[in-house]
Amino acid sequence: MDSYDDIPYQSHAIPETHPQALAALARLSGIESANPQQCRVLELACASGGNLIPMAWQLPGSQFVGIDLSAVQIHEGQQRIAQTGLTNIQLQTGDILDYQPEGPFDYIIAHGVYSWVPEAVRSAILRLCQQHLSPQGIAYISYNTLPGWRMRGMLRDSLLHSVDRQSAPAARLAAAHHFLNRFEQGLGDIDALHSEYLRHEIGHIRSTHPSYLYHEYLAETNQPFLYRQFVADAAGHGLKPFGDARLHTLFAATLGEHAAEMVEDGDSPLERQQRYDFLVNRNFRQSLLCRSELPSLDEPSPEAFARLALFSTLQPPRKLDLRKAKPQPFTDTHGQQHPVSHPLSKVALSLLARAQPAALAYPELEAQAQHLLMQQGDPRFAAQPEHLFGELFMLYAHQHIGASPEPEAMPSVNLSTPAVCPHARVEAPLGQLTGRHHRTLRLGRDEMQLIALLDGTRDREALLTSLNTAREGKPLDKDWLALSLQRLVAEGVLS
Template identity: 40%
Template structure:
């Protein structure tokens, strides 16, 4: 029995591991990965299937395998797959060291949160499997803690390990580790300096995180961060080449100041260049993509490489734009959709119009041609070639500066629900157990209790009217309250049914805008 059996790590979806995302990155660098729709995918350390099950549901013609050491979590994963009637996924409870993959070939191998948390022989075996079992054009995704960023965090881990070493029960270890954090925080209040600032920031972050995260990230027997160049060298020993990072923004020299960029540009060795960037940024975590040696990687990006890709805006407008001004805007301020403290700015009439069109279409992901066509409608006074040239150049930069994400996937979520709307299967299932569910794109969507209640009836069997009738039953039982202007609506009110109808329609709209509805 492992600590993952006694205190399971929450098993969520990770969009950065999705074959649609990995395939897009490989195509940008000139490779020809297998289409996710028909791929063979292996996830090592799949836990209870929170990441791989949504992928299997999303790509019914592809084949998926999940491997994890925890028998308890594999049992849960099998139950989920059975409930969702997924026939294209298999789960195995075994150690990667013991399991024989034979001559199976996988187009995508995913190992998220495994490499740094296992002993050296398991790390070697993981890279060996990638080297031996990747298909010719296959991609391996491996995430791990890195140095130098983890040097300061190692001090905090050592503190917690030292204090909790005499407790065998995982829950008690976590409690004592939290007591240690509080003790250190309380007794450093009068101190000043960089050491205090570093500890304060990390302790504050850890205090708000779950027990399972604290246990598995900081209190496991093994947590060995490494320098990137060390990881790349070990991968090379197994016939693997570093392609890039799942976080493309981290690779872009233009995100550093001009002096740093010009100096690093002189380094031709990509691994050395990346290592120097890690030194500069004090990086603590990497999501590296590996491919078989000998593939023709080309990091000089061209417009042709963008064919088939779809673009996701990561920023939204800080302030609404007057619709009468569309096509005239020369500058817009943006704010990150996930982190309000991250700001951005777009300048130039053409690309401002393009960004606004991408946001108007969201949550649909547009192709480059669709962005150009939409921009042309807004800028009727400009010729197509001028618009294409400007939009393409800016989109290429946006991929690497973090303004846009990319996927290779042409199936869109549903924005206009059918008569009997249907939610994405894994989201429907998980909403009965937790507040965070995966959407069509493997993104995590946080639902309120009310939204979770409504979503269970969005199962393709109920009309909006029938969903409203179901909600009435919950209201009658005191399990749900419908309010208007902050006041509960009485069931005897003349417009009671209209409120119910409008509420359900609004909820369906929220689900659609969160990419939770499917055809």
Template identity: 30%
Template sequence: MTGNWGGGYVTDVPYLTGYFISQSPQMLALCCLINGVAVDPPWENPRLHYLELGCGRGMNACVLAASNPGWQVTGIDFMPGAVADARRLAAEAGLENITFIEADLASFADSPAAAALAEVDVISAHGVWSWVGDAVRAGIVRLAAARLRAGGMFHVSYNALPAQQDALALQRVLREAGRRVVGRSDRQAMAGREVVQALVAAKATNLIGSETVREMVGRLERVPAAYLAHEYMNAAWRPCWHADVAADLAGAKLEFVGHARLVENFVDMMLTPEQREVHDRFDDPMMRELVIDTCINRTLHHDVYVRGASRMAAEERDAMLGRVRLALATTPEEFSYVLTMPAGEATVSEASYRPMVAALAEGPRSIAELIAARGPAAPPANPGEVAMVLAGTYQAMVVRDGNGEPDARAHRFNLAVARRMVRLDDLNATSAMASARVGAGFACRAAETLIAAHLGALGAAPDPAALAASMVPEGPQRQELAGLVAKVLHDRLAVWQRLGIV
């Protein structure tokens, strides 16, 4: 029994742990710079205060705290089990710059604890807005109005209309059928899923009609029950129009800037020329977003807002972007020149980007240096597009100046995450490694975190069998790892070194 405090949100099953680079201040700042909005670059700010709303079990918040020892990170969630788990991870990693608060966002803004919160530079609410009721959304707006500083960034993700209209029947059937079964929400979700699948097999028009809904139905089979419960069993789930979210957030003087998934800031890459013509008839960003959402299948928005957006001239924007330093987060051989977007795929000019990738393989470079690396005869390049192609595809990451030793606190955190994954016997799970050079997490599999964390502890690249033996006791896990270690060391070591992880 969990009582009735959830306001219709699922509270009897903990959510999964996850790290999402779209929540990182570096992605939000790149989005702002690309859209010509002046922000203090987080990679130059040693004292940033980051607030995560609905932080769940704290993985994202802990990765950011571990990657930025000078920052203060605060996470809020109303599930005591999630908050306890988050605090345990922070304690295991010895993080002293993070606080988790157990509170209901519907009322937290009006509490003495909120009044005592230091002014915030960045707020992120991932996986919350369209899954909670009006009172919680209003509480989030009051909190941003009261605690986010002028010029601060706000990130919100939500299920978006019209793409999610096809999911209305799916969610309703799954939840209603599930609710009729006695038991925990994850079991209810599985029971609801079975009814959805039976209706799909029986060719129910509203569950098979569109490609979107067919994809969603296919996904039901592949995701864990806890995900299904948090995705579909909430009473207040309601997909939103972009303009309605913007109207609500205007209550905190927040102005829409663009998209944390950087590719979505480049309209040419998402719309056909005919669609673009209609889009360009409007100056109003709300109308433009409506046209884009009508043309493409964007089921989840990752929107970036600023509390008082200060617009830059194009030269200033390009100069700021030109100073951004990037490090290659993949190997030159694996670098993909094909971009995946909501509307399909696009290929970027290899002639333009290959010299940049080659320069990055030698070490971190500023975007201005990368553009220059193409040689004097190359045509002019747009620094925003370079940021999108390299960092927006997660094949490069923003890095701070300096090539110093990996930070001991980030390493201790990676080791704590690795040990947790060994205990959970979940080495295939998605994970992330902290890096003080990057100031954000590097997404990877848990087995890679384990290997990198132990490499750091040994301080060199030792024999793969000895490394596997140092990581886990004799048994099936060690055998599984031994096969992986040599391959991962060969493929990833240079990447981890460039990112300052080892």
């Protein structure tokens, strides 16, 4: 039996794999991949569809196919699709080794599988991309990288030794947890660099789902690659990497002067990326590939960024200073703050926050921000669009704001008797919600109950009465409800 049947992987949305995200990055490399609103997507090793199912809801004009070896996980995903009523997605049990899909596909996703399967399956992943990508198609493949992963490999070696006598998956996992506890205590007595690193790694494992420990550290196969090796293997299948889902990693200037100099001395994009990996001790990559013969830029062109549409969840500070180019913190959904300095950028980000979940075309955003700044701030700053460009590009490159090839309008919502979309209704009991832009939010108990009540028949008063009837403690009030509904509007799940 497949170990994923016994210990299913916690399958969830991976924003970097979304066709919109892939298409936006392709545009920066001069590739006109298919319109994400009307495309065909294949996910290899889709587990229970936690990544693919929300995409099928977000992009109703596109078609989605997922396969996975684990019948248990596929069955779980199929049930969720049936409950949601989606008709543009199919999940199938199957082996990548002998899979023969009905291509072509505009986007092929293989996340968390390439390093974790035997060589023959890895070749099959590349072969499937070679045979079934459309001419302008994009493949996303993630894998563990050398030399960085060797450090994680230290812990894997110790863990594999400690579970050696167990064969049943649950017993292996229990033995691994037991070992980690004792190992961490023991390491506490050792004053050495490796001890500090390993304790940090153990903390990282504890912060993740137990299936990660099992399938990352105890997996039968876990093969990291030098980037150079991955590029050679892809070339053997008529594919070339043109970019990376983590855009900032393609710009060495973000590393500091000497590091950037060392990277930029490399005589090819491949050598520059390889040096980058050495410097940052990179242990994971999310490569974007296309057909070798497809013309693409050697390195992404920031200029194309101004032809995209942007969306953002960053919240502005309470009082914006639009008269000085002075850093002010904009807060993301995890509570992390990102300093933004130029008054034009501050206005633009506030406009995006207010328009959530819409994506605004860059030229329109710039014009609106300039207009507002002329009225409300120091008008001299309105004539400095290059600062807006610089700040927004850096926020995008670091994945603090998002981009899509085409603008997206704000959906109209009936806020007097709101209704939540079937996708959110099915997902909410799991304590999570994947929004319009493929981010997963954790839900509290009250929000889960609110979503269950949002069927379009209750006004705000009726919602509060139902929520408070069975509730212990302080009753929920109008302000709580308004904020919660606003959050759901921003995620695009209300209709």
